[in-house]
Amino acid sequence: MGKTIILRIQSADKKGLVASVTGFIFKHKGNIIRLDQYTNSVDNKFFMRVEWEAKGFALSKDQLQKELPKLARTLGISVQVFYSDELPQVALFVSKYDHCLFDLLLRVRSGELAMEIPLIISNHPDLEDVANMFSIPFYYFPSGKHNATQEKNILKELRSANVDLVVLARYMQVLSKGFVEQYPWKVINVHHSFLPAFSGAKPYHQAYARGVKVIGATSHFVTEKLDAGPIIEQETIKISHEDSVEDLVMKGRDLERKVLAQAVQLFIQHRLFVDGQRTIIL
Amino acid sequence: MGKTIILRIQSADKKGLVASVTGFIFKHKGNIIRLDQYTNSVDNKFFMRVEWEAKGFALSKDQLQKELPKLARTLGISVQVFYSDELPQVALFVSKYDHCLFDLLLRVRSGELAMEIPLIISNHPDLEDVANMFSIPFYYFPSGKHNATQEKNILKELRSANVDLVVLARYMQVLSKGFVEQYPWKVINVHHSFLPAFSGAKPYHQAYARGVKVIGATSHFVTEKLDAGPIIEQETIKISHEDSVEDLVMKGRDLERKVLAQAVQLFIQHRLFVDGQRTIIL
Amino acid sequence: MGKTIILRIQSADKKGLVASVTGFIFKHKGNIIRLDQYTNSVDNKFFMRVEWEAKGFALSKDQLQKELPKLARTLGISVQVFYSDELPQVALFVSKYDHCLFDLLLRVRSGELAMEIPLIISNHPDLEDVANMFSIPFYYFPSGKHNATQEKNILKELRSANVDLVVLARYMQVLSKGFVEQYPWKVINVHHSFLPAFSGAKPYHQAYARGVKVIGATSHFVTEKLDAGPIIEQETIKISHEDSVEDLVMKGRDLERKVLAQAVQLFIQHRLFVDGQRTIIL
Amino acid sequence: MGKTIILRIQSADKKGLVASVTGFIFKHKGNIIRLDQYTNSVDNKFFMRVEWEAKGFALSKDQLQKELPKLARTLGISVQVFYSDELPQVALFVSKYDHCLFDLLLRVRSGELAMEIPLIISNHPDLEDVANMFSIPFYYFPSGKHNATQEKNILKELRSANVDLVVLARYMQVLSKGFVEQYPWKVINVHHSFLPAFSGAKPYHQAYARGVKVIGATSHFVTEKLDAGPIIEQETIKISHEDSVEDLVMKGRDLERKVLAQAVQLFIQHRLFVDGQRTIIL
Helix, strand or coil, X not given: CCCEEEEEEEEECCCCHHHHHHHHHHHCCCCEEEEEEEEECCCCEEEEEEEEECXXXXXXXXXXXXXXXXXXXXXXXXXXXXXXXXXCEEEEEECCCCHHHHHHHHHHHCCCCCCECCCEEECCCCCHHHHHHCCCCEXXXXXXXXXXXXXXXXXXXXXXXXXXXXEECCCCCCCCHHHHHHCXXXXXXXXXXXXXXXXXXXXXXXXXXXXXXXXXXXXXXXXXXXXXXXXXXXXXXXXXXXXXXXXXXXHHHHHHHHHHHHHHHHHHCCCEEEECXXXXXX | CCCEEEEXXXXXXXXXXXXXXXXXXXXXXXXXXEEEEEEECCCCEEEEEEEEECCCCCCCHHHXXXXXXXXXXXXXXXXXXXXXXXXXXXXXXXXXXXXXXXXXXXXXXXXXXXXXXXXXEECCCCCHHHHHHCCCCEEECCCCCCHHHHHHHHHHXXXXXXXXXXXXXXXXXXXXXXXXXXXXXXXXXXXCCCCCCCCCCCHHHHHHHHCCCEEEEEEEECCCCCCCCCEEEEEEEECCCCCCHHHHHHHHHHHHHHHHHHHHHHHHCCCEEEECCEEEEC | CCCEEEEEXXXXXXXXXXXXXXXXXXXXXXXXXXXXXXXXXXXXXXXXXXXXXXXXXXXXHHHHHHHHHHHHHHHCCCEEEEECCCCXXXXXXXCXXXXXXXXXXXXXXXXXXXXXXXXXXXXXXXXXXXXXXXXXXXXXXXXXXXXXXXXXXXXXXXXXXXXXXXXXXXXXXXXXXXXXXXXXXXXXXXXXXXXXXXXXXXXXXXXXXXXXXXXXXXXXXXXXXXXXXXXXXXXXXECCCCCCHHHHHHHHHHHHHHHHHHHHHHHHCCCEEEECCEEEEX | CCCEEEEEEEEECCCCHHHHHHHHHHHCXXXXXXXXXEEECCCCEEEEEEEXXXXXXXXXXXXXXXXXXXXXXXXXXXXXXXXXXXXXXXXXXXXXXXXXXXXXXXXXXXXXXXXXXXXXXXXXXXXXXHHHHCCCCEEECCCCCCHHHHHHHHHHHHHHCCCCEEEECCCCCCCCHHHHHHCCCCEEEEECCCCCCCCCCCHHHHHHHHCCCEEEEEEEECCCCCCCCCEEEEEEEECCCCCCHHHHHHHHHHHHHHHHHHHHHHHHCCCEEEECCEEEEC
């Protein structure tokens, strides 16, 4: 697939939005290859993602930057635009578990995830060897009494790497409200249960104790409230009485990998919107 | 949800189709609540389904009937239009197995499937009691040497009931090419395997003999070639060495019910398009 | 498959249990066709279900009734024995929703569930027509201020029908502790969420509000604590932001049917054991 | 879990096998922690796997080696015995795709697969860097006109590494009948379709062309007939008309990894039996 341009709109619903935006693209000779929209009729909110071929489109990047605000002003909406060939910069935060880290690194290696990983950040030194395997800078910021300072240091690194997305790939440390606010709807976590069940610590132990017959994993946006942000993706798998807590941990790893990779994929394809407590995936 | 109007387009791809059609709807004060389109960029084909609220739309049914052809002519496409409050008439064909029949009848009863069943046709008398339970006319056309005559009689009944869709709910009789051509892309069958594996007779026996670890069911459009029409929906379930052929038959029933009901739902919501050997679901 | 005899053991673990029991069956010329056992090594508990052909077994029913207690005494365990041709008597409790009721009735009709339904009990008159369709006695006990009296009346009916299992097929009324104690581990309920998430009222509304990406259903043993008994079976299905609460209700019905039917199947095949908060399925 | 001993039996069915074998274990003070058996009543075949704690068992490895043949002779069966602490030696065969290779290496690294990988064999040089990452000897045997010679060289390496299992982790080269016979039921392959559909070359292209709505992957024992050996594990995933062949390839990778890892896990836990065209998993 050739280079494409992606436009995102999130606004109050009003008649004619689709017609106006597609009319604008058509006027400038853009060939739409994908258009998705969703109207939340309860709250009267409108979400739209439209993607068209860069080839043949009459406006240069600079021209589009000038014309779009005019269109937006006319329609009373705000818009975001992305070019498919500008790879998102994604920071990975890890602790000791390596399965989500390996999974994301390998999906980038295979070309499945079109993004770059400029750095890996950890509160433990354990996974530096994995970072080295893939020649990615590894920053070790031990957690402890100076967490506020550590977060400042981390933010400095993220900024100098122009990070677009922070992915907590089994990062075992709660980020402060102040930190999260620096990356609004740009921090994604994986929790090893089907939320809202078994939030907090040791979800597989909780699941075992309750005697459930399915376990799950959840990827979600991080907010200041633990494990309570908008959910992006969830997967479950059947288990039986024969599975020990260790078996659940093992089986869950496959789910964690999958829901986190899928959340990252949706984000970097600009397909994720937040609507209150819910995510819209276009 | 209130009454809606649904427009379907299937044509060669050309720039501006979305803009023109949504512009038309907007001009006549229609509020779009759902728009889906798909472009097959290999074959350059365009598919679109757009649904808007009848309330507030400026054109009456008669007016729309007049205006649409003009729009279509201008764009060089053909269009179809449906009103959500005009319930499709669906004929059910059955033989001896009752699970798909019951399932469809109950989904209509519960309001899940917005359609009417004017008649049930069978080549066996066994399920007349089920038809009676739901007060639906039951026509028994035994199969045998006079199949051509029987098909004529069946077609007569279908026409007098203004049938929009024929559903083969485990109907164990091959329909002739001539019959199928009377209802192009309007005859849906369920086959009890994940096609293309195990087409033809006794798929569960075939599956058992091959030793597969999943079984499946497939709903598909009927064409003159047995079990080879475009696939609409498929479901699979894991099985084990402990499952006998009888167990497969039993477990498969749940899959058959589900894929057939889903295919019918997609059809009556006007979401199904045929693109060569593939179905597009918008 | 011919007639079989099923022996169940639940006891403290001790060496030689399998050898002793299978030795006993072998001594009396029984041909084992299925043996499953599970040892909870955390709590040192042993569970076993063994099934052998009645044909060729040297002990009559009366003789087995005499010999088994001796064996049990020697081993210091208690045992239960069942004959596959003695059909369990299962009472269905319903309110207004008919999907689980129809599902169980149809699975009995098709021979999938080898049991008899001597009566249907309801706190609403709505589903009497369904009971009539299948010629099953329907008892209407309206709920209200005299619930204690109603439960007494219900118990009387259950006893006179020699009920082995009570199935709450979307019965919207909490049973008293006293009632449940009359049928220990013999009352099964279906809850329309993946427990422990969304227990209590309106789980689909709760799920919608939380913005989950999967919904589920759970069948479980009823205890005095609402929705907190040992879980038997759980199923989940993926949903999207496009699904309204009504869509969740509709999609959930398929899950509810499936987990309840599966729980009933396991119970009547004598495959369910309770181990604290967990079920063991052999 | 401590060290265990595993006994496997595959024989004609006869009464008393379970009793005799468990009696033997009990006599020598073994504590059974898992017993599974299956009787194929169509062909009158018996399969059993029993696992007991090495701790407390009265017979040393040497003694068991002497006593077991006596038991087997008495019962007219043959038996296999394994000790859980003797790690199987598994050779991985690869070509250019790295996802199954990485997956197996990482599952060994995490302790999920209790086995050793003494060597990686390939007909392409591409994946040597992966072998190096994990410090595993890599042998490059290019395919071409001297395949018979190459197979001899490969067999030499396998023998000197005392290989118990050969895993074709997307190895794109057909092995000769002579080669496979050297490792009867000890060569496992992954095929990227739900067999028997789409055997042979380019199954994702075949799947796309047929327009299926699910794709799958299959792990199976290799026999002289291509993609036709007994199936071990199958997984499927839903796809839509929006998925290109490249999307199928990408989505399929997750399935291939999973079914291959699961097949390897079952093999090294000594849980796999072959019964004609079917596998029995105990």
